[in-house]
Amino acid sequence: MVSSEVLIKGQSLTKKFGNFAAVDHIDFEVYKAECVGFLGPNGAGKTTTVRMIYCFLPVTTGKLSVAGMDVSKQSREIKKLVGVAPQEDNLDPDFTVIKNLTVYARYFDISKEEATKRATDQLRFFQLQDKQNVDIVELSAGMKRRLILARALLNQPQILLLDEPTTGLDPQARHLVWDEVRALRKRGVTIVITTHYMDEAAELCDRIFIMDNGKIIEQGKPSELIKKHVGDDVLEFDMDEKLFDALRLELPGAVLETFGDRAHVYTAQSHGVFERFLEKHPASNVMIRNANLEDVFLKLTGRKLKE
């Protein structure tokens, strides 16, 4: 269960690279045993935030504490508690799969016997046991991601930081990762995920922070954010001036967005609103579907490409 104990706390947290503020005065709290997601387009500041949490990047201004410790003063103690699965592949290509884990365990002062035991367990869970004596170069992208996750769990972390954990994974491997995340959450591990995948965030996260241009622009439970910003349903149709004008007139609160020749319509209202509208204005190529987190995301961060 999520407790009320704050485990990670950022106050006016800012990270500048030169004059560019990658993270710009953000405030957030992560509770013990919670799974939170940082969502945002590329360059929003998600990874930078996570890197400050595991003391990889020093904080420019503001405060950041992890398990009650200041990241700028007690980085070593913090890093003992944290497991990190970075976005990029930084597995050690000089070693085999199992040796990657046992060498990494050594950095945590885990004894050789214990390291071998934990490594073997992790490889079994992530279904890599057949590959244990294989060199890293021979692994597929999905296997590498799984090995990075296995590595992040070696020190039995209280806090797990997963930076885009399922990018490049096939659906089977994605579900394997999700299962593990849920299992760890049940065991009381606090998890911070960054992701581009809204279904992943909706599936795993108790709360999410939506970031854009270094700021947190919205936060809350996925279901509440959906209800708040896009209602229960979304109406999609092929662009049609008549229908568009009718919507403007009859649903004045609705947000209409077009991209290409497809229009999306959001309301903050509950089920049935679009059905009633369509009874009066029959049209073809129309779809009413459940609103999801992706709609919230696109509505808040815009449709323009960020890079």
Added chain:
Amino acid sequence: MKKAISSPTKFSLPRLTYRVWTVWRRDFDVFMKTVQVNFLPSVLEPILYLVALGFGLGTLVTTINGAPYISFIAPALIAISVMTGSFFECTYASFVRMYYQKTFDAIIATPVSVEEVIGGELLWGATRATINSTIVLAVVAAFGLVSSPLFPLIVLLSFVGGLMFASIAMCFTAIAPNIDFFNYPSFLLITPMFLLSGTFFPLSQLPQAAQVAALAFLPLTHVTNIARGLVMGVMNADYLLIGIPWIGLATIVFFILSINLMKKRLVK
């Protein structure tokens, strides 16, 4: 932009714990994996030099300070192996680990600090120098060219000298924009040292000004001179008085400097 008051990249004395050895151990494990490939060149190279220069060129050169030419160059080969062993380890090899393999990034996410990662790399560079020079010493001994009972001290000289060259190398790694950059120190520093540090001919053959320059700026000069004393039993005492403090000071200065420069590069 003004620097924050307690900038984490502020110049400081490195704070190192036993964790440097976990980094050292990583490099050692990789070395042991490819030990056969690592050993062969270390054994073959001194043999080639001794045969080509010692027996080949050496028959044209009579003696140097009363010793056969081959005995004169043998200790220099040991000193050169100290230099190349640590220098190439902490330039090309460290750069690959840092830049291409992101190995340092992975380690810094654990309780090991940036300073300890670099400290471990430097100690490994010194170890690599010691391994190489010990092999060369064995080859030299097999040729019957060791005539001083002080020869076991070569191991100590190699480690300290190796740490010095490793630290100098790491300063270049800290500022290298790409791996080709290392051509500059290789040709502008390593090759001149290889040839001009009293290695293949006595320093006294150089013009006075060049002798002073070699003693002042070329660390290999001092390592060669001490190695010659430990292997042959003859040593230029004046050089020794300069050499030991020179190596000691350079090792400390470059060790601290290189860790700070690397911290500056890695901590953004």
